[in-house]
Amino acid sequence: MLSFSFKYFRGLYIGLAFLFGVIFAGTFGYVYIEDYSMLEGFYMTLITVSTVGYGEVKPLTDDGKLFTSLLILSSFGTFAYVATSIGTSLLSGKYKDILKFYKLTKEISALEGHTIVCGYGNNGKAATESLQLYNRKFVVVERGAENLDFLKGQSNILYVAGNATDEDNIIQAGIKKADSLITTLPSDADNVFVCLTARQLNPNLKIITRATDLKSKSKLRLAGADNVIMPDHVGGNHMATLVTKPDVNEFLDLLSITNPHSVNLEEVVLDHVDQEISIRELVESMNMKIRIIGIKKESNEYVLSPDVDAKILKGEKLFVLGERKYIKELVAQFSD
Incomplete structure (x- = not known):
């Protein structure tokens, strides 16, 4: 996150670093040249770089006047750089980008x-x-x-x-x-x-x-x-089946799990079953128009086209063929 922020506000950060550098150098410059205290040096630097014109804390020597002149010139350049960086960030929409990034990061972390x-x-x-x-x-x-x-x-x-x-x-x-x-x-x-x-x-x-x-x-x-x-x-196999088994392939396309408006083939894990139940009992209990065409047992064994009286247990996976609304009902009733 910090690297992203620096990438987008590099100019602003550099400008602020220069500004703090000017204040630091000005404070210690006055302490060294004019024998000011740290507080006096800091105060003199602030009124100088901000050009408020309150006057000197103490009368300046020639060396102090030269140092103050250089400090004023450097502060002009620094303030101009910071102002330009802020303006560029606003006009280019960088603030919007970083706010969106923070929002994305928050949503992903949740x-x-x-x-x-x-x-x-x-x-x-x-x-x-x-x-x-x-x-x-x-x-x-x-x-x-x-x-x-x-x-x-x-x-x-x-x-x-x-x-x-x-x-x-x-x-x-x-x-x-x-x-x-x-x-x-x-x-x-x-x-x-x-x-x-x-x-x-x-x-x-x-x-x-x-x-x-x-x-x-x-x-x-x-x-x-x-x-x-x-x-x-x-893809190659799919194209070949369009030649060798076109109707089978078209039938399988109708069962596409990505089509919300047709019959779907989906898997449902039985989480809410207290005891073994037959396929017949499961389907009739909910009066749903679905067909269970396969079961994956806890032993990872697959049972294809199971008998309607076949027993299923908690944790086993069913392969269900039917309209999505009925499959959703099954999931809501028996799966997490």
């Missing part, structure tokens, strides 16, 4: 259980759009000037301006209180570094990373990534 998105390129933007759709709190870490200009105009996106490979920036983004991190940097080496740093700072963090080279996949896993996504590979 977050907990949020997601950090490193990089705001095409993949990063797509990730944030999905997170916004689900009202998921997130912070973007981005250093590109063009993307930062865009983010500054978005009142609903929290961001940190800087390189995600810099540990200080992801700490500022709240890495220690976050529950997940998505790194979409174009360089696999940078993503490896981000994964290593993030895992060290927060061992319980869920880390999802982008990879460009297939050879980097194992390295990213070793660096601490829980999931490694290769956008080019995924």
Whole structure:
């Protein structure tokens, strides 16, 4: 925060430093040349640099008059520099920028259980759009000037301006209180570094990373990534299925979890279940139009297309197909 403030008000800080330097030099100059006390030297310096014209504390010697003349000339330059710095800051909107920065910092520091998105390129933007759709709190870490200009105009996106490979920036983004991190940097080496740093700072963090080279996949896993996504590979497979299985692919697109107006496929963790319950009992108890197409057991075993009489326990995860309003009802009733 201090470095940001100095960056924006460098001229003002330098001017104030000169001003205090003039007062310091003037005070000790009068003490040395005119044998004034410290208080007399300080008072004489103030009435001199402020040009109020109250008169000398004591009659000045020729050396004192020469010193006073130099002090007046130096104070003119210093005051002019400070005034120019303040005017420039006001006209350029720097005060507005730093106030916005303080507001951003305060909002980010209050977050907990949020997601950090490193990089705001095409993949990063797509990730944030999905997170916004689900009202998921997130912070973007981005250093590109063009993307930062865009983010500054978005009142609903929290961001940190800087390189995600810099540990200080992801700490500022709240890495220690976050529950997940998505790194979409174009360089696999940078993503490896981000994964290593993030895992060290927060061992319980869920880390999802982008990879460009297939050879980097194992390295990213070793660096601490829980999931490694290769956008080019995924995109290629998607295009191939449009040729080989066009209708299946279109059907899966209809189940897109990022479409709020259609049938959705989502996961729901059963947190509020006191005893085992069957799928039939669960669905009928809420009179909802949903279909449970899979279960992830506590043993990490997946049960696909479970029978309606299959039993489910607290803490198990359901894969639910249905309209969002019904899924929201299910989440409100059985999940945290």
